[in-house]
Amino acid sequence: xxxxxxxxxxxxxxxxxxxxxxxxxxxxxxxxxxxxxxxxxxxxxxxxxxxxxxxxxxxxxxxxxxxxxxxxxxxxxxxxxxxxxxxxxxxxxxxxxxxxxxxxxxxxxxxxxxxxxxxxxxxxxxxxxxxxxxxxxxxxxxxxxxxxxxxxxxxxxxxxxxxxxxxxxxxxxxxxxxxxxxxxx
Amino acid sequence: xxxxxxxxxxxxxxxxxxxxxxxxxxxxxxxxxxxxxxxxxxxxxxxxxxxxxxxxxxxxxxxxxxxxxxxxxxxxxxxxxxxxxxxxxxxxxxxxxxxxxxxxxxxxxxxxxxxxxxxxxxxxxxxxxxxxxxxxxxxxxxxxxxxxxxxxxxxxxxxxxxxxxxxxxxxxxxxxxxxxxxxxxxxxxxxxxxxxxxxxxxxxxxxxxxxxxxxxxxxxxxxxxxxxxxxxxxxxxxxxxxxxxxxxxxxxxxxxxxxxxxxxxxxxxxxxxxxxxxxxxxxxxxxxxxxxxxxxxxxxxxxxxxxxxxxxxxxxxxxxxxxxxxxxxxxxxxxxxxxxxxxxxxxxxxxxxxxxxxxxxxxxxxxxxxxxxxxxxxxxxxxxxxxxxxxxxxxxxxxxxxxxxxxxxxxxxxxxxxxxxxxxxxxxxxxxxxxxxxxxxxxxxxxxxxxxxxxxxxxxxxxxxxxxxxxxxxxxxxxxxxxxxxxxxxxxxxxxxxxxxxxxxxxxxxxxxxxxxxxxxxxxxxxxxxxxxxxxxxxxxxxxxxxxxxxxxx
Numbered sequence: 001x002x003x004x005x006x007x008x009x010x011x012x013x014x015x016x017x018x019x020x021x022x023x024x025x026x027x028x029x030x031x032x033x034x035x036x037x038x039x040x041x042x043x044x045x046x047x048x049x050x051x052x053x054x055x056x057x058x059x060x061x062x063x064x065x066x067x068x069x070x071x072x073x074x075x076x077x078x079x080x081x082x083x084x085x086x087x088x089x090x091x092x093x094x095x096x097x098x099x100x101x102x103x104x105x106x107x108x109x110x111x112x113x114x115x116x117x118x119x120x121x122x123x124x125x126x127x128x129x130x131x132x133x134x135x136x137x138x139x140x141x142x143x144x145x146x147x148x149x150x151x152x153x154x155x156x157x158x159x160x161x162x163x164x165x166x167x168x169x170x171x172x173x174x175x176x177x178x179x180x181x182x183x184x185x
Numbered sequence: 186x187x188x189x190x191x192x193x194x195x196x197x198x199x200x201x202x203x204x205x206x207x208x209x210x211x212x213x214x215x216x217x218x219x220x221x222x223x224x225x226x227x228x229x230x231x232x233x234x235x236x237x238x239x240x241x242x243x244x245x246x247x248x249x250x251x252x253x254x255x256x257x258x259x260x261x262x263x264x265x266x267x268x269x270x271x272x273x274x275x276x277x278x279x280x281x282x283x284x285x286x287x288x289x290x291x292x293x294x295x296x297x298x299x300x301x302x303x304x305x306x307x308x309x310x311x312x313x314x315x316x317x318x319x320x321x322x323x324x325x326x327x328x329x330x331x332x333x334x335x336x337x338x339x340x341x342x343x344x345x346x347x348x349x350x351x352x353x354x355x356x357x358x359x360x361x362x363x364x365x366x367x368x369x370x371x372x373x374x375x376x377x378x379x380x381x382x383x384x385x386x387x388x389x390x391x392x393x394x395x396x397x398x399x400x401x402x403x404x405x406x407x408x409x410x411x412x413x414x415x416x417x418x419x420x421x422x423x424x425x426x427x428x429x430x431x432x433x434x435x436x437x438x439x440x441x442x443x444x445x446x447x448x449x450x451x452x453x454x455x456x457x458x459x460x461x462x463x464x465x466x467x468x469x470x471x472x473x474x475x476x477x478x479x480x481x482x483x484x485x486x487x488x489x490x491x492x493x494x495x496x497x498x499x500x501x502x503x504x505x506x507x508x509x510x511x512x513x514x515x516x517x518x519x520x521x522x523x524x525x526x527x528x529x530x531x532x533x534x535x536x537x538x539x540x541x542x543x544x545x546x547x548x549x550x551x552x553x554x555x556x557x558x559x560x561x562x563x564x565x566x567x568x569x570x571x572x573x574x575x576x577x578x579x580x581x582x583x584x585x586x587x588x589x590x591x592x593x594x595x596x597x598x599x600x601x602x603x604x605x606x607x608x609x610x611x612x613x614x615x616x617x618x619x620x621x622x623x624x625x626x627x628x629x630x631x632x633x634x635x636x637x638x639x640x641x642x643x644x645x646x647x648x649x650x651x652x653x654x655x656x657x658x659x660x661x662x663x664x665x666x667x668x669x670x671x672x673x674x675x676x677x678x679x680x681x682x683x684x685x686x687x688x689x690x691x692x693x694x695x696x697x698x699x700x701x702x703x704x705x706x707x708x709x710x711x712x713x714x715x716x717x718x719x720x721x722x723x724x725x726x727x728x729x730x731x732x733x734x735x736x737x738x739x
Contacts, residue, residue: 010248017247021239035243042247047536050383061383068380072373115234134231139197144347147380147387149446152394157196158224165227 009046015055016062019135023063026131027070029120037073041066063137064145067128074124118167126160133157186210191221195228347386348519350471351447352376354392356454364457367465370501374508375453375469382516384523390445402440406433438472449473449519453511469511471519480514482507503540510544517548525549532571539575539583546572546590573602581612588615592622600626604635613645620651621690627655647686654683659694667704677715677724680707685723705731 020041024034044065053061119127125146132142143150191214194200194207203211215222355372357365379387390398406429441450449471456466470479513531517524531537531545549568569591576587588606591599603619610616620639626632639652654662666683669675687695700708705728712724 006248006251009251010244014244017244018239021243022236025236031237031240035240035246038239038243039247039250043251044381046251048381064380068377072377075369075373112235115230119234130231133196134234136199144386147389149388154196158192161195161224161227164231165223168227168230 020062023131023135027128037069040069060141060144067145114171118171121167122163126163129157129160186214188221347384349386349447350449350451351445352387352389353452359457359459367504368455370504371508374505375512378509378512398444401444403437405437467511469515506540539578543583543586569596569598576602581615585615585618588618604631607635607639617647620648624655624690624692650686662694670704670707677711678720681720681723
């Protein structure tokens with residue numbers, strides 16, 4: 001019975017994984033954190049996914065979980081040494097930089113690095129908003145995923161685009177190498 | 186096409202998939218408007234950005250990480266199966282017969298104190314608020330009606346109806362760094378749990394957004410010199426002002442709900458007490474169409490017992506547990522039907538933490554989910570079975586709690602589990618709780634046999650005393666208590682002991698206890714002479730009880 005459940009779960013989740021990973025990668029900015037986010041999302045889905053959910057709602061549900069996980073992670077980092085969700089204290093949590101590693105940057109061309117640099121300067125919630133729009137979610141869906149009213153959502157989207165434009169301009173003004181040297185730990 | 190239309194396209198459409206006409210109109214506008222052109226190019230950049238592909242082995246790694254939890258669950262379910270089957274046969278039909286009798290004595294959870302909603306509601310701007318992740322409170326440049334026309338597609342499948350809850354910024358009293366760490370862990374878990382509910386839509390409002398909305402809101406009656414909770418406590422509102430105050434608060438809460446287009450408002454307040462680093466208070470208040478309520482829990486990093494939970498682990502994991510419990514309590518109040526099933530699903534889920542399952546059982550038995558109807562839910566066989574299973578916990582605090590709960594249920598299966606526990610439970614306090622739970626069932630042959638053994642062989646003097654008195658008839662119990670009180674060869678403490686130990690339980694015979702005048706005189710003397718504050722207090726309590734019963738007598 002458990003094997004059947006697992007097979008059904010895999011079949012249900014597999015079409016969603018690439019989209020989830022793309023969104024996670026945009027949010028986290030690096031491969032390791034993105035993979036962790038996707039894995040945590042899948043674990044929560046395995047434990048709590050509402051029975052009989054259809055494909056459309058599944059996608060929204062998963063992205064809501066992903067977004068919440070991401071924001072919770074940001075809060076944990078921001079508010080200090082709080083134990084991870086599994087209850088075990090993780091002394092290495094604060095040592096891991098949220099910035100992309102050399103292997104992450106190596107995957108990008110120069111133009112992409114500029115974008116990436118600007119992107120990572122955005123507030124996490126702004127990154128999430130733009131990432132969800134880039135994933136093709138409409139405002140109704142984003143409102144549901146991020147749990148903010150549409151009025152506020154539209155204002156934030158506008159501001160996020162402006163912030164990114166500003167960051168892109170600044171990133172373009174920088175020579176990429178020094179920027180990278182300053183950011184890679 | 187104007188700036189408004191461009192903004193609408195950027196917000197609602199995939200700009201790579203515009204019609205030719207739309208593209209031409211956009212191009213025309215972008216040539217004349219540098220700001221829109223800037224926004225447009227930014228959006229193009231984002232959409233054109235390459236995201237490195239997912240590692241091909243990631244799915245396999247994810248599935249393999251899930252399999253241990255699946256197999257653990259299966260093993261645990263199988264292990265439970267044997268116990269469940271055996272116990273189910275024992276519980277049988279008697280559970281229904283005893284149910285009403287047993288549930289009527291369910292006490293309110295000591296840690297949960299119902300408080301008037303009005304007193305708990307603080308003005309959002311009056312207290313410190315946590316740093317926010319969200320970034321903007323700017324009003325939209327587009328009318329809502331326009332965006333609705335574009336956004337709402339009747340063909341789009343929608344989720345089941347969801348209740349929109351406006352979560353106002355949390356407030357903090359005396360938040361030192363350690364308390365903030367505790368509160369942040371708790372609040373994160375609180376919000377995470379609420380967000381996981383499919384029938385709730387949680388909308389967090391930041392302090393800035395609330396501030397921006399102030400122009401549309403009636404002023405808070407708590408604003409001004411009395412807005413600080415400490416000042417409020419020192420200078421409470423006069424009783425005769427309360428109706429007006431409540432009406433003003435209700436008006437303001439309604440305005441907040443309407444402004445943010447929500448069904449409920451929800452606030453959470455965290456209180457630390459200077460000089461009491463282990464004591465924290467968490468108060469959640471909601472307001473909405475089904476009424477309002479405040480739920481308060483006293484908890485703390487090293488006081489798991491005070492939270493009504495027996496969770497183990499680090500202070501932060503306990504903080505998270507209390508946050509999750511509080512969220513579930515709020516959810517149960519907002520949506521009683523879903524809340525009740527939620528408690529059951531947590532209780533029956535072997536993957537949930539033990540403390541969560543205990544809290545769920547406690548909450549379920551107290552009828553928190555159905556408090557509006559003032560009814561207690563039925564204790565079914567399967568719930569009793571889970572309780573018996575939880576009584577095997579390795580955590581003595583959990584066992585103490587579960588034994589007390591099982592004592593209130595007293596189904597045949599629970600009685601057998603309790604009787605067995607009286608012999609085998611290693612923790613003295615837990616064994617004392619068991620003995621008190623079994624006290625009123627001493628006529629049951631199995632229970633009696635265990636009491637006979639415990640009366641002589643138990644290592645705890647308290648348990649031996651409870652067992653000894655339990656084996657006596659009611660008249661013998663009274664004689665034992667009075668004879669001990671009058672025996673001046675004993676210490677004050679020993680003379681009071683039968684009363685102080687037995688008063689720990691909710692025993693039927695004690696509720697009708699009437700002490701003779703000589704016993705009361707002995708108690709009076711103990712109260713005057715004893716240098717032990719505990720003994721003095723117990724003696725004074727007995728005298729107060731006796732005085733109450735005299736006044737009530739016809």
